[in-house]
Amino acid sequence: MAASRDCEADDLEAKTAASSRGPAIRRPLQPGPAALVVLSLALLVCFILSIGWGAVPIAPRDVLMILLDALGLPVGAEILPRDQAVVLAIRLPRALLGLAVGAGLAIAGAAMQGLFRNPLADPALIGVSTGAALGAVAMIVAGSAVAGALAPALRPFALPVAAFVGGLLVTLIVQRIATRDGVIEIPTMLLAGIAVNALASALLGVFTFASDDQQLRELTFWLMGSLAAITWSALLPALALILLPALILRHLAGALNAMLLGEAEAHYLGFDVDRTKRLTIILTALITGAGVAVSGVIGFVGLVTPHLIRLAIGPDHRSLLPASALLGGCLLLLADMAARTVVLPAELPIGIVTASVGGPFFLWLLARRRGLSG
Amino acid sequence: MTAKAQQPALEALNIRVEIGGARLLDDVSLALRPGCVTCLLGPNGAGKSTLLRVLSGALQPSRGEVRFGGRPLGDWPARDLARRRAVLSQSTSLGFAFTVAEVTALGRSPHRRSSSAAIDRRIIEAAMAAADVGHLARRHYPTLSGGEQQRGQLARVLAQLMDGSDRFDGKLLLLDEPTSSLDLAHQQQVLAIAAAVARAGGSVLAILHDLNLAAAVADEIGLMRAGRLIALGTPTDVLTADTIKAVFAIEAAILDHPNAAQPLVAPLHPADLPCLQINAPMF
Numbered sequence: 317m318a319a320s321r322d323c324e325a326d327d328l329e330a331k332t333a334a335s336s337r338g339p340a341i342r343r344p345l346q347p348g349p350a351a352l353v354v355l356s357l358a359l360l361v362c363f364i365l366s367i368g369w370g371a372v373p374i375a376p377r378d379v380l381m382i383l384l385d386a387l388g389l390p391v392g393a394e395i396l397p398r399d400q401a402v403v404l405a406i407r408l409p410r411a412l413l414g415l416a417v418g419a420g421l422a423i424a425g426a427a428m429q430g431l432f433r434n435p436l437a438d439p440a441l442i443g444v445s446t447g448a449a450l451g452a453v454a455m456i457v458a459g460s461a462v463a464g465a466l467a468p469a470l471r472p473f474a475l476p477v478a479a480f481v482g483g484l485l486v487t488l489i490v491q492r493i494a495t496r497d498g499v500i501e502i503p504t505m506l507l508a509g510i511a512v513n514a515l516a517s518a519l520l521g522v523f524t525f526a527s528d529d530q531q532l533r534e535l536t537f538w539l540m541g542s543l544a545a546i547t548w549s550a551l552l553p554a555l556a557l558i559l560l561p562a563l564i565l566r567h568l569a570g571a572l573n574a575m576l577l578g579e580a581e582a583h584y585l586g587f588d589v590d591r592t593k594r595l596t597i598i599l600t601a602l603i604t605g606a607g608v609a610v611s612g613v614i615g616f617v618g619l620v621t622p623h624l625i626r627l628a629i630g631p632d633h634r635s636l637l638p639a640s641a642l643l644g645g646c647l648l649l650l651a652d653m654a655a656r657t658v659v660l661p662a663e664l665p666i667g668i669v670t671a672s673v674g675g676p677f678f679l680w681l682l683a684r685r686r687g688l689s690g
Numbered sequence: 691m692t693a694k695a696q697q698p699a700l701e702a703l704n705i706r707v708e709i710g711g712a713r714l715l716d717d718v719s720l721a722l723r724p725g726c727v728t729c730l731l732g733p734n735g736a737g738k739s740t741l742l743r744v745l746s747g748a749l750q751p752s753r754g755e756v757r758f759g760g761r762p763l764g765d766w767p768a769r770d771l772a773r774r775r776a777v778l779s780q781s782t783s784l785g786f787a788f789t790v791a792e793v794t795a796l797g798r799s800p801h802r803r804s805s806s807a808a809i810d811r812r813i814i815e816a817a818m819a820a821a822d823v824g825h826l827a828r829r830h831y832p833t834l835s836g837g838e839q840q841r842g843q844l845a846r847v848l849a850q851l852m853d854g855s856d857r858f859d860g861k862l863l864l865l866d867e868p869t870s871s872l873d874l875a876h877q878q879q880v881l882a883i884a885a886a887v888a889r890a891g892g893s894v895l896a897i898l899h900d901l902n903l904a905a906a907v908a909d910e911i912g913l914m915r916a917g918r919l920i921a922l923g924t925p926t927d928v929l930t931a932d933t934i935k936a937v938f939a940i941e942a943a944i945l946d947h948p949n950a951a952q953p954l955v956a957p958l959h960p961a962d963l964p965c966l967q968i969n970a971p972m973f
Contacts (some may be wrong), residue, residue, distance in 0.1 A: 433785065574799055578779075580779060583768070585800055630788065
């Protein structure tokens with residue numbers, strides 16, 4: 317082989333040799349590690365602040381001590397039993413929920429935008445949010461008989477389970493409609509999602525119309541999202557259903573990058589396109605369904621967070637997915653702190669906070685985009 | 691070229707493709723040999739792109755068989771195939787702000803468990819240099835012109851086939867109209883790259899529309915019409931006034947190239963130029 321090389325010195329070789337002296341590529345294969353470190357620290361800060369925040373303010377240092385003590389580490393300092401009770405029974409599960417739901421919505425949004433090759437996509441597109449809302453509202457309005465038949469220990473789970481199942485069912489219906497000859501057609505899925513979302517919203521309207529005053533209040537509050545009602549027993553399964561799919565989703569980063577070039581190109585690059593689509597849809601549905609089940613409908617986090625990350629470090633999913641998750645966690649914890657503060661002593665539904673901040677922000681992004689292209 | 695005596699890298703036998711009752715390909719047989727550039731020519735809708743999709747493994751033929759490296763194409767695990775076969779599509783839309791370097795790096799995806807970061811970086815830079823997009827490495831893909839984007843995709847495809855060596859043995863490069871949005875100099879350059887890949891042991895198939903460009907680069911030319919391969923052979927054998935009339939329905943004169951051993955095709959104006967009757971009554 318070495319003998320035959322001489323006579324085949326060609327352009328490519330010459331150029332290869334020439335380019336090895338050329339400029340280095342700035343960010344070739346590095347998954348933005350600096351951004352991940354910064355965002356991890358930011359998330360830790362938000363987490364501690366969020367636990368200390370509220371009617372009984374607790375200093376960040378004390379929060380840290382209580383958490384370390386709860387983990388069984390020897391802490392030299394004195395811990396107030398009242399602070400400890402507030403943190404462990406109320407604030408910690410709430411902060412963990414905010415972190416997980418924010419991270420889940422953001423990573424699910426990033427994956428959806430990759431799958432649809434559209435930066436305006438969000439998990440709600442495949443019907444999972446509306447489906448979960450429908451499941452929850454159906455349980456609130458028509459499910460009292462079902463809930464009553466359950467053992468008292470299981471009753472708190474009736475609503476989240478109904479929401480979770482509703483979200484998955486609607487997603488599966490949308491996916492089924494968009495499947496032809498065993499292949500999921502993404503553009504059809506978009507259209508089917510719009511149609512099924514409209515249908516589910518109509519059913520949601522029927523239940524709202526049929527509800528009495530007490531139910532109406534309950535479902536309205538639920539539809540606007542809240543982290544308030546969380547208990548440890550509902551939190552743990554939700555954490556598992558959000559974080560495990562999110563970890564698996566990270567492994568699809570390479571495939572999602574290739575999918576941005578188009579399905580044919582991803583196939584030519586050796587990826588199993590159909591498996592990627594199926595996995596992305598089901599994992600996104602699990603994450604979003606579980607999130608909506610325990611916290612209600614919280615908009616804009618899944619849409620805006622990946623945008624911000626792309627602006628900062630580019631569209632590479634290997635860093636985009638984890639960075640979106642970290643930032644999503646931060647943003648939802650901050651939104652929850654605002655929700656707890658703005659209308660003291662009452663509490664604002666967190667969906668109102670995310671929408672009222674996320675909406676104008678998104679408009680600013682759009683204006684900026686137009687400015688760039690025009 | 692002794693390379694042509696070698697076993698074909700890719701062999702298609704009696705390919706037929708039927709989709710929804712329409713026969714897109716009928717009884718097409720073709721072999722791509724190491725060291726050879728094969729060009730496919732033919733009018734729109736002749737089945738060139740369909741044939742390329744069959745040869746790439748993206749489309750299962752209704753009848754017939756494609757063998758690559760001695761194995762049926764369907765038996766190749768997707769990633770193994772992707773390390774040896776790359777496809778440059780007619781157009782690739784990408785709305786996300788990847789840099790050209792990142793687009794090129796995507797070509798290394800099938801190698802991500804078998805290659806090192808240092809080798810990948812060297813290959814990415816070499817591929818960008820070969821496709822003449824090295825100076826655009828940090829530019830965002832959506833901000834490039836059509837021709838620059840096409841060369842960026844070419845860099846990605848080259849990076850996919852390169853290994854640490856300067857050889858392309860056993861590699862297959864499929865190009866679907868790689869010159870469609872390029873200026874004259876870059877057209878020549880892309881075809882020089884195709885020829886260089888072939889000389890380094892690879893097999894290359896390119897769909898082209900410019901007969902003279904094909905005559906300049908091709909070792910073999912296949913002429914397609916209505917789903918059939920009408921003629922297959924050297925440029926001199928295939929590009930004759932008769933075959934061009936049969937395939938493209940135009941009259942052409944075949945001239946001698948002033949300084950190369952290749953035919954030069956000069957289309958002649960058809961005698962019966964159709965008259966467009968814009969105001970003709972419709973009923």
